[in-house]
Amino acid sequence: MTTPFGSYELNRFPADPRDQLRAWDAADEYLLRHLDAGTDERGPVDLAAAAGRITVIGDRWGALTTALAAHRPTQITDSSLTRAATEGNLDRAGIGTSKATVTLLTTQDAPPERIDVLLVRVPKSLALLEDQLYRLAPHVHEGTVVVGAGMVKEIHTSTLRVFEKVFGPTKTSLAEKKARLIFCTPDPALTAKAAPGPWPLTYQVDEQGGSGAGLTVVNHSGIFCADRLDVGTRFFLQSIPTNTDGARVVDLGCGNGVVGAAVAVADPDAAVVFTDESYQAVASAKATYEANVGAGRRTAEFHVGDGVAMLDPASVDLVLCNPPFHSHQATTDATALRMFAQSRKVLREGGELWVVANRHMGYHTHLRRLFGNSEVAASEPKFVVLRAIKREARQRPL
Structure with a gap:
């Protein structure tokens, strides 16, 4: 995968030579281009200033976490296979998973105390997305940059409504290579009073x-x-x-x-x-x-x-x-x-x-x-x- 942040050899986990599916897609590429150049009125994202306070959720195989490793992101995943893939991809990039690089958390772990940049790969499960946004709401603030990404077929009106209900005003980008971005502006009036979701x-x-x-x-x-x-x-x-x-x-x-x-x-x-x-x-x-x-x-x-x-x-x-x-x-x-x-x-x-x-x-x-x-x-x-x-x-x- 070639990105503004470098080129990386990425694999899924477990590795299967018969599997022709890539460990990234057009949505990952679109999101990384946006982070580098900016495509909405807020302009480029200052990743250097947010280093150590960047959270990535729904990263399928660690593509986003690996590309952004220099900015010490925190990955939150529900999948142990995603976590293993991320560790392998970081190792291949010569990065590793020390505290000086990335933090790997599960959906059962407590989230980071403060989130300045939140990147969301839209999951297949709308319920998982809603639950994670509720869990993260107390940790974002008015200035948090929230960007979602997914293939067009993965982003529905119901997806946008979840962002709007939990975080605040939400809109989408134009589609590129059948991928789309989601831009959400946290509203403190919503996030400050976000109650726990209905789960379990x-x-x-x-x-x-x-x-x-x-x-x-x-x-x-x-x-x-x-x-x-x-x-x-x-x-x-x-x-x-x-x-x-x-x-x-x-x-x-x-x-x-x-x-x-x-x-x-x-x-x-x-x-x-x-x-x-x-x-x-x-x-x-x-x-x-x-x-x-x-x-x-x-x-x-x-x-x-x-x-x-x-x-x-x-x-x-x-x-x-x-x-x-x-x-x-x-x-x-x-x-x-x-x-x-x-x-x-x-x-x-x-x-x-x-x-x-x-x-x-x-x-x-x-x-x-x-x-x-x-x-x-x-x-x-x-x-x-x-x-x-x-x-x-x-x-x-x-």
Whole structure:
């Protein structure tokens, strides 16, 4: 990526030579050009004067943080993969992540005390955007420069309304290369009285929720289907094995953790592991688990990271997975296939992977190649639940 601040070799994380998607896009480039030259009546942004008080949220793969590293920005992200990508990109640029360069925070961390420049890559989740703006509102001031960026298809009227509701007057730039900027002027009358957002949300699974019926679910912002059980998970909960006989069970890509919580409630002896790349998701899963599992039960594990890469090989009896098929705006099966390959590594011989997915994804073919077997455990017109068993035969390449 070539910018007014320098040229950088940027990669996504985890690195995949088959992945042709870049670690930046036209919105990143547009925002960086604006910061250098200025495209509205406020003129160029004085980054040198704001050094150490620049906050970047929603940075997809660390492109903005890396390009602005000389000004000691703070990155706030919900994605552990974004954080890992940022660290790798900073290392390739010879920068690193010492206190003299950048600060990496998660959406669960306290924000910086004072923000003079706030840069926002618009996330896919409007709820996550709203929640983050509410959290940051007390830390901006009348002179804070607020600039958002996104592809045209990512910026809607509802996006602008969130900025206006939480911060103040908002407008957009002309589009360039299908990207657009958002300019927002903080209004102290709004930001000073900004109340905490409505998150987390809590609801109870109805009696049609299979093994999850009656459970209390807690959702922090940004979690898919925040106020009700999504149809795929509802179908999965009709089918998953819950009589696990004290097994070590992984809720992979756990989201709000309702699947793992259902196992823990049904089998108090189960050792349940919740993993997700999202800090908001793992916080939700932990809250869901604590809301449903009484004192004296076996303690669960909670991990934020790349699938089950943090677990030891052959250490798991059962993996339950509802894999995503989007990476930001792109539709892809790469994440799911990585989850399946990782699952095979951590499963003991005879261990099982259970997957729920849209029927059209065709995951049964990939599971047969990887495990040597795949069977349909449950099906309906839209969704299918697949079961694969780890056997002694050597893993076949994808």
